[in-house]
Amino acid sequence: MFSFFRQPYxxxxxxLSRSLFLSFLFGGIIAFSLIVFQPFGSYNWHDPSKNLILGxxxxxxxxxxxxxxxxxxKLLPTxxxxxxxxxGREIFWNLGHFSTAGFLCTAYGAAVGVMSxxxxxxxxxxxxxxxxxxxxxVLLVLLNYVFMLQKxxxxxxxxxxxxxxxxxxxxxxxxxxxxxNDRDTFxxxxxxxxxxxxxxxxxxxxxxxxxxxxxxxLRSSLSRLENQIATxxxxxxxxxxxxNLQQVTQVSGNAQGYKLHFEQIELAVPVARSSSSVxxxxxxxx
Numbered sequence: 001m002f003s004f005f006r007q008p009y010x011x012x013x014x015x016l017s018r019s020l021f022l023s024f025l026f027g028g029i030i031a032f033s034l035i036v037f038q039p040f041g042s043y044n045w046h047d048p049s050k051n052l053i054l055g056x057x058x059x060x061x062x063x064x065x066x067x068x069x070x071x072x073x074k075l076l077p078t079x080x081x082x083x084x085x086x087x088g089r090e091i092f093w094n095l096g097h098f099s100t101a102g103f104l105c106t107a108y109g110a111a112v113g114v115m116s117x118x119x120x121x122x123x124x125x126x127x128x129x130x131x132x133x134x135x136x137x138v139l140l141v142l143l144n145y146v147f148m149l150q151k152x153x154x155x156x157x158x159x160x161x162x163x164x165x166x167x168x169x170x171x172x173x174x175x176x177x178x179x180x181n182d183r184d185t186f187x188x189x190x191x192x193x194x195x196x197x198x199x200x201x202x203x204x205x206x207x208x209x210x211x212x213x214x215x216x217x218l219r220s221s222l223s224r225l226e227n228q229i230a231t232x233x234x235x236x237x238x239x240x241x242x243x244n245l246q247q248v249t250q251v252s253g254n255a256q257g258y259k260l261h262f263e264q265i266e267l268a269v270p271v272a273r274s275s276s277s278v279x280x281x282x283x284x285x286x
Contacts, residue, residue: 190234
């Protein structure tokens with residue numbers, strides 16, 4: 001059971017505009033539910049501004065969602081790395097959202113004069129938020145996890161072409177990569193390229209040298225090197241990686257997406273979820 005909570009889970013990084021949209025949408029749903037259904041005894045409370053005050057809790061909910069799913073992630077980036085993100089972390093973070101909601105709801109209630117601000121009241125409001133959100137918070141994570149597992153099932157790597165007997169030797173395409181200064185170059189047979197990894201202003205070229213893995217550092221952007229490679233067998237599968245699909249021997253998958261593996265090296269290349277269709281179509285065409 002506990003091993004399930006340690007399974008990899010995708011860490012979704014929302015843009016500011018999408019975060020604001022989802023925050024207002026969630027806040028609107030909460031405001032509508034409070035005004036229409038008036039749960040937790042609020043139907044017994046009478047005040048001329050009742051609906052306005054209840055609707056204000058929707059605004060508080062929207063602020064809480066924005067803080068937890070955008071602002072806090074920007075302020076604490078080291079806590080949110082996809083390589084360490086798991087099902088358990090996702091559920092725990094979603095549940096932690098209720099503490100923020102409980103605190104903000106109590107502060108709002110004290111500001112509009114409907115409750116006192118105290119630890120007991122914060123605990124009570126947190127419990128209410130927990131009861132309202134525990135089921136969807138956990139259920140949505142589990143459903144999304146199952147969906148992602150189905151979406152990113154392991155793929156069969158491209159089939160190796162059968163050797164063709166010929167009298168004349170076939171020329172091996174040569175790939176030449178030029179650095180940013182237009183002077184430093186690196187040439188290798190295209191078939192020996194494994195992948196290229198970008199790191200700030202440098203790129204590391206992983207390749208085979210007499211059948212053994214080796215690497216070469218070039219000062220260049222990944223986009224610049226990508227424009228120098230004229231073949232559909234080398235694809236951009238991630239913002240930081242170009243990969244030679246002909247060298248891929250295994251394609252593993254989990255809820256976070258695909259990873260490409262090579263026979264001669266232990267490093268695995270991640271595939272961005274936005275690029276999964278590119279990799280799928282390339283394998284299907286192989």
